[in-house]
Amino acid sequence: MTTEIGTKLTGDGEHSVPAPVEVPPVGEVINLEASENYFNRELSQLQFNYRVLKQALDTTHPLINRLIFCCIFSSNMDEFFEIRVAGLRQQIKYGRETLGADGIMPEQALGEISRVAHEYIDEQYDILNHVLIPEMEKENIHFVRRREWTPEQAEWVRNYFEDEILPVVSPIGLDPSHPFPRLVNKSLNFIVELDGKDAFGRETGMAIVPAPRSLPRLVRLPDEICNGGENLVFLSSMIHAHTDELFPGMEIKGCYQFRLTRNADLELEDDFEDLASALRGELLSRRFGDGVRLEVADNCPQELVQFLLTEFGLAEKDVYQVNGPVNLTRLLAVNSLVDRPDLTYSGFSPTIPKQIRSKETIFDAIRKRPILLHHPFQNFSPVVDLLRQAAKDPQVLAIRQTLYRSGANSEIVEALADAARRGKEVTAVVELRARFSEAENLELASRLQEAGVIVVYGVVGYKTHAKMILVVRREEGRLRRYVHLGTGNYHADNARLYTDYSFMTCDESIGDDVNKLFQQLTGMGKALKIKKLFHAPFTLHKRLLSLIEREAELGDKGRIIIKINALTEIQLIKALYRASQAGVEIDLIVRGICSLRPGVPGLSDSIRVRSILGRFLEHTRVYYFGNDGKPDVYCSSADGMERNLLSRVETAFPIEDPELIARVREDLDTYLSDNCQSWMLQPDGSYIQNQPAEGEERVASQLVLLERLTGKS
Template sequence: MTTETAKNQTAGDDRSVPAPVDVPPVGEEINLDANENYFNRELSQLQFNYRVLKQALDTTHPLINRLIFCCIFSSNMDEFFEIRVAGLRQQMKYGRETVGADGMMPDQALAEISRVAHEYIREQYDIINNVLIPEMEQENIHFVRRREWTPEQAEWVRTYFEEEILPVVSPIGLDPSHPFPRLVNKSLNFIVELDGKDAFGRETGMAIVPAPRSLPRLVRLPDDVCNGGENLVFLSSMIHAHADELFPGMEVKGCYQFRLTRNADLELEDDLEDLASALRGELLSRRFGDGVRLEVADNCPEELVQFLLKEFGLTERDLYQVHGPVNLTRLMAVGGLVDRPDLTYSGFSPSIPKQIRSKESMFDAIRKRPILLLHPYENFSPVVDLLRQAAKDPQVLAIRQTLYRTGADSEIVEALADAARRGKEVTAVIELRARFSEAENLELASRLQEAGVIVVYGVVGYKTHAKMILIVRREEGRLRRYVHLGTGNYHAGNARLYTDYSFMTCDESIGDDVNKLFQQLTGMGKALKIKKLFHSPFTLHSRLLSLIEREASYGEKGRIIFKFNALTEIQLIKALYRASQAGVKIDLIIRGICCLRPEVPGLSENIRVRSIIGRFLEHTRVYYFGNNGRPDVYCSSADGMERNLLSRVETAFPLDDPELAARVREDLDTYLADNCQSWVLQPDGSYIQNQPGDDEERLASQLVLLERLTGKT
């Protein structure tokens, strides 16, 4: 990192820093297999979560959105423990330890994860308690604690408890006939200390009270019992206040929140006869997998904490004692409970390109020239319109589409069902194993089948992650194929929050390629020859490696820009190291995990890595190769990960239109010029947030794109 660059950056206080880099002597060949050349995957993911948390301190975000960033951190950490930590524990449980390129054993990784995660979570609660809640108080938004309730508020809470909580709560005393209950993953629960005998003469000493999942974790107090402002009360506070009513005649000596995170990964065999039936069975077990983390209120007595740890088979390393609610994710509800638009992001209307606005028919517009949209700045509706028009158009004979995350009630699903009911040949390749969308996708499959859609579940062992629509239309006595390819999901809600490219074309070669890919997904046979697209698990990985090698052959004239969500695949990283050593200038825009160690002399001194964190979740995947002045630009559904490149069905599609390719390059340059939403990965593994210099204008890439494409700042 240059002195000038360092001057314009500020430390991100990232405490999970690997050991310093050992620089080999000049002339000594670097061993690309050496452990120190790679970062640990799990620790890198934790760092991404931390960058999200730091947004809660960024006052350029509105206050309520800063609170939501804090909640997103909690949600990310939940999934991290449910999947990544659970996976490491499973390796140890069954003696199947594997070591990544960084050389860290699972037990070492778990120990470091515990150390770092404890620091991050302590900081999160410090931000909540000492920054966000006081700032919300200043804005007249109050989280009203029990000790602060007025008599009128206390009476309202009593009524709410008796009418809304008491009828649905099920306290469970612990004794020989009432063993410890199986608690649902991530549910809010209370462990209660009791004294005295119940109606049957039992002295249990302890009870468990699961908070009903049907009840909101935050409730807005009515204005008539408050003195102005927005006043919110926690469900946990109401249960604490009236715990004695759950155990009549007994003394409640203490009531303490806790929450158990369980292994939520699904394990399915590759030789299943019925994937849907097997998945339904696995979904039931997800709620009750092995425990991986215990969160407990920090005022819980030590003997109760140890009791819970023993009950769940956990150790001190897995214990997180927190100063506040154990389920911070539920604080996302604040945005819907208070009417303060001045404290949230201002709305904007996604634009629609003139090429589409001036055409009634999407088919006419696509025939004129291919269309590229960047969501959420540009509207997702043209994609929906394309399907709607296809459903109603008598000239359309067939529609095929992959569905990964969509939502059973989406307009896209309605269009597919409508097309099937109108007698068109409609095929949907639904990926049932899209993580945490499995139940929704099972419902979606049933709904489409009822409408007459042919539903297939892709290829067992290879998740179908590619985003493709193929429409076959008869025009002037011949069949023409129209194609949509995307970097994101067919989910209108995500299209308002995630940045993704949508590409629509009737290019004959691309149409033929997509048709062959659908044949591979729905039928059987050898891999078919593809002309323009790269596709995994067959050609994408090898083509990326060969294109990197080509840039390396240009030496210092070479240029590579990749935009990923994550980079973990070791052969890809080694290829980038070799290109850097050849003099190629490489910029990697990687939102989340990065196992590549940048800016190491002799290894990666020509590689820069940055992460963009902001209002929208950066989700576009782009591969840019300078090609000695004749750039090749690809958009893709695939990240630089083993699973994407080697064990999923993915596509990468070229942007042959020079204007579209130039536009994507302009977008990439905007990200590379960002001096306030970008975090730069250092050789030691820490991240430093960019800051504008004294004589520089503030440039936030997402705001620039918002203004460029919608006119809204």
């Protein structure tokens, strides 16, 4: 059985599918510039979000984790509207429409996004109401609705409302002296219909009630007033039940929840003098950007919906009327409110390679041979230990590190601060513009500066996305450089949820390369010659293209395997098309957005594209080139996107140790053999979930890696 995305039935029984694939006549040269050879990135991203949602129906995941997938879909859609939809609307607003390789203009893309997003969100609430909640009821986990409250529960809710909600809520009647309030991005609000006059003789007929952001959206009822099980009640239900207390003496004709999503992208002018100060100012405006989406309860009268749309400057296609809470992301609280370990993933202990455990210090282990860690199956602690030991080691003279997302209170930040306090030369390149982590990065920059760390903010116009640590240590009368390079962020929590590679080495050439990259980031001057690393925005793009072209020259002896999170860069896609036309066997493991159209006769016959979704977020980036039996393998911080390859600071680092090359290839082959957590991209743009054939062994790649690297089945 297969599950297909992209060929969903609409209400009238018709299929909504992408444009059909045209098979060129034999011998005809395919035009690589033709728009039909590329998928739209926004629509491709929507399809990734939908694959996440489909995990909520996958019964191989524990029930609470299926609910979490449903919540993650909401979070992904929030960011999609805040950034991608907002960006398209900005293009139209300011007359800056750009035509991508797919040939779709922003106005057309927004129309298709609205149609598809409405389908997906309707399905999300259908899954919540008719699958997840009933299954949780069977497990004695109850979302107790107002109509189901017992007298004791109703009394408890009344007391909670009066003690916790009423003192902090601020109802706003709408009249000439109380204009429509400026509501915070993604906040829960209620529009209330009123009848009657208040104490001042005002008769407005309408009010807005912003739900206090400081209060939880889901509250657990005390066990003593329930008949067993886990019993949860929504904050929105409590406010609904007691709206009359907010407007004493007035008749409440209706109360309906709604939520506005705003443009949350930050736009900094090019002429600022202090990036940190400019960013602090912009962060305040993020909460009140232009509206891009209105979510509202499906029982809200149309005249009120239209009133809200007019107030926010939105059109009919921008409203999403939903059968349930308008912010399902807040249901993530279930995981902490409900004590049911049998309904969540079982824990496991990430391992530490024997090479590290058998040595006195991390430096001893790295000197023996380079180390490659695969998180979360292998522990992130050796990366932290590298910094901790460097901070305390009297032989260490200097530490340099890039920080994109790490958390202001992380062990890594503390280790850097400790090293600075001990008198070592510590430099941190903090990327302040890591989206949605800006405030946290400003805080960690301040903490580091207070400890004596030299903090720089990279290069204006180029986000520093590379993941690098450089430790300079005096050994036997000479200086030796120890390096960590990674595919993911220096964030310990992410290292438990994301799959990433960490590479540690004291290779002299790599150490020299990393030192030069830090020189470029902290100082000024011409681009320095780099020996082994590829680095954006200078060499990474052209070196990847040259390696693809080299495989193309090998024809059917060529082999390319690329594992990344997104593929949109057109020159890279064209190079892969040409390699396919030359007969190269190409497997692309692309978690999310993919603009390449695979399996098209004469264009991409030998290209297969799959997306892996499971317990962990796939985040490793690997570029594997067969090179006629002498493979070149690079791990990288960069995806196959224009921004990564052309307008960011990124690195790709070689894996040269034969044993480590074999390990990476084994990991890639595990992903390619996955027949249940993988989705195959079809030539028409749909995705089909792989399923084991009859009698075939079930292969879930993440579970195979978990067992291989931790011993836990």
